[in-house]
Amino acid sequence: MSAHGEPIPMTARRAGPLKGVAEVPGDKSISHRALILGALSVGETRITGLLEGQDVLDTGHAMRAFGAEVTHLGPGEWHVHGVGVGGFAEPEDVIDCGNSGTGVRLILGAMATSPVTATFTGDASLRKRPMGRVTDPLALFGAQAVGRSGGRLPMTIVGAADPVPVRYTVPVPSAQVKSAVLLAGLNARGETVVIEREATRDHTERMLTGFGADLRVGETEEGRVITLTGQPELVPQTIAVPRDPSSAAFPVCAALITEGSDVLVPGIGLNPTRAGLFTTLREMGADLTYENEREEGGEPVADLRARFSPDMKGIEVPPERAPSMIDEYPILAVVAAFAEGATTMRGVKELRVKESDRIAAMAAGLAACGAKVEEGEDWMIVEGQGPGGLPGGATCATHLDHRIAMSFLCGGFASKNPVTIDDASPISTSFPIFEALMEGLGAHLSRSNR
Numbered sequence: 001m002s003a004h005g006e007p008i009p010m011t012a013r014r015a016g017p018l019k020g021v022a023e024v025p026g027d028k029s030i031s032h033r034a035l036i037l038g039a040l041s042v043g044e045t046r047i048t049g050l051l052e053g054q055d056v057l058d059t060g061h062a063m064r065a066f067g068a069e070v071t072h073l074g075p076g077e078w079h080v081h082g083v084g085v086g087g088f089a090e091p092e093d094v095i096d097c098g099n100s101g102t103g104v105r106l107i108l109g110a111m112a113t114s115p116v117t118a119t120f121t122g123d124a125s126l127r128k129r130p131m132g133r134v135t136d137p138l139a140l141f142g143a144q145a146v147g148r149s150g151g152r153l154p155m156t157i158v159g160a161a162d163p164v165p166v167r168y169t170v171p172v173p174s175a176q177v178k179s180a181v182l183l184a185g186l187n188a189r190g191e192t193v194v195i196e197r198e199a200t201r202d203h204t205e206r207m208l209t210g211f212g213a214d215l216r217v218g219e220t221e222e223g224r225v226i227t228l229t230g231q232p233e234l235v236p237q238t239i240a241v242p243r244d245p246s247s248a249a250f251p252v253c254a255a256l257i258t259e260g261s262d263v264l265v266p267g268i269g270l271n272p273t274r275a276g277l278f279t280t281l282r283e284m285g286a287d288l289t290y291e292n293e294r295e296e297g298g299e300p301v302a303d304l305r306a307r308f309s310p311d312m313k314g315i316e317v318p319p320e321r322a323p324s325m326i327d328e329y330p331i332l333a334v335v336a337a338f339a340e341g342a343t344t345m346r347g348v349k350e351l352r353v354k355e356s357d358r359i360a361a362m363a364a365g366l367a368a369c370g371a372k373v374e375e376g377e378d379w380m381i382v383e384g385q386g387p388g389g390l391p392g393g394a395t396c397a398t399h400l401d402h403r404i405a406m407s408f409l410c411g412g413f414a415s416k417n418p419v420t421i422d423d424a425s426p427i428s429t430s431f432p433i434f435e436a437l438m439e440g441l442g443a444h445l446s447r448s449n450r
């Protein structure tokens with residue numbers, strides 16, 4: 001059930017082919033960062049194409065609570081009047097980050113080196129997720145955190161009054177942890193150095209540079225070394241948020257598995273740290289092309305064209321590709337069920353600490369739909385049954401996880417029998433127009449469990 005209301009059961013069934021243009025919303029990762037960096041600069045940042053999903057709206061509320069002015073001007077159009085690095089005021093109330101791990105972890109970083117105290121909470125999913133991965137490095141700056149057992153929310157952070165810069169090697173491949181440390185480093189005098197052994201999404205680095213921070217990236221034997229000079233004056237920006245590749249994944253994959261489909265998904269951000277799914281699908285034999293490749297706002301962008309692909313073959317997904325498609329394994333697992341042969345996904349332990357345990361959720365739901373799935377601590381193998389092969393006819397538990405919800409619904413567009421999910425309400429966290437957009441392409445969704 002969503003934190004904001006009753007669960008919404010939803011059923012997807014086979015209908016006609018999916019055809020048309022799918023205009024998916026703005027990138028969630030970039031939207032969070034645009035609001036936070038806007039709040040940390042002095043003056044007015046203008047944003048267009050902002051994702052108006054609940055996760056991002058919650059980050060906007062948080063930025064207001066820390067003293068920034070956040071104004072909604074029209075669809076996707078927002079202005080943020082920032083307070084500057086080190087300028088956060090103390091919030092009067094608890095900050096509720098809803099379902100968003102990215103929101104809370106980035107904000108923890110952004111406030112940890114200011115002399116303010118704040119308490120954070122979230123929904124039942126977020127309250128289960130580990131925060132120690134962020135509060136451990138923030139303690140090195142001098143911030144103190146007290147949360148529930150296992151470092152879980154609700155949690156109070158006392159920001160460091162006199163922060164020292166840190167040198168930190170991120171122990172898990174996580175853009176959220178990297179970003180939290182960089183955002184904290186903004187208000188520490190001197191150089192903060194973050195080292196990541198595996199490259200993760202680099203939107204924070206790109207955007208910090210765009211806002212005028214002195215940030216250098218070097219590739220060394222240790223990995224990717226990011227050096228940030230503290231206490232810059234960030235300069236407000238005009239940001240056009242590209243459309244989200246992680247949301248594009250759903251109409252793209254639904255088209256690949258649904259007979260007769262041909263869908264164009266325009267203006268999708270194809271930052272190499274995000275585009276691993278599309279590479280994987282093409283290796284599987286998907287009829288997926290990039291049209292009109294260009295650059296927008298410092299990010300590579302293209303129009304994606306996906307057509308029904310009855311000849312997809314299962315593959316072994318290279319584990320080193322995992323960070324660039326970490327949010328896309330649930331929908332890949334669905335596509336794999338419609339390919340010939342096994343698709344092996346290894347090195348995906350991080351999936352166990354997302355909005356839900358995504359390995360367990362996908363394995364259980366796919367098995368209920370008649371797919372052959374095996375799982376281990378950090379792997380999952382889906383044995384495909386070819387085009388149209390997923391039997392379906394089950395109700396899948398979504399565990400407050402938007403991507404699990406959308407993945408099973410996409411499976412239902414092509415499976416022999418309808419697929420029901422117990423709760424579609426979390427979809428609004430990242431893709432509030434999912435239902436209307438998919439129906440516009442010809443999909444059949446109904447808000448009931450029949």
Ligand code: S3P
Nearest residue numbers: 029102173174175176177326327
């Ligand atoms: C995100 C990073 C990823 C991803 C999440 C968004 C970000 O998490 O799963 O949806 O915007 O930084 P991790 O960095 O924890 O892997």
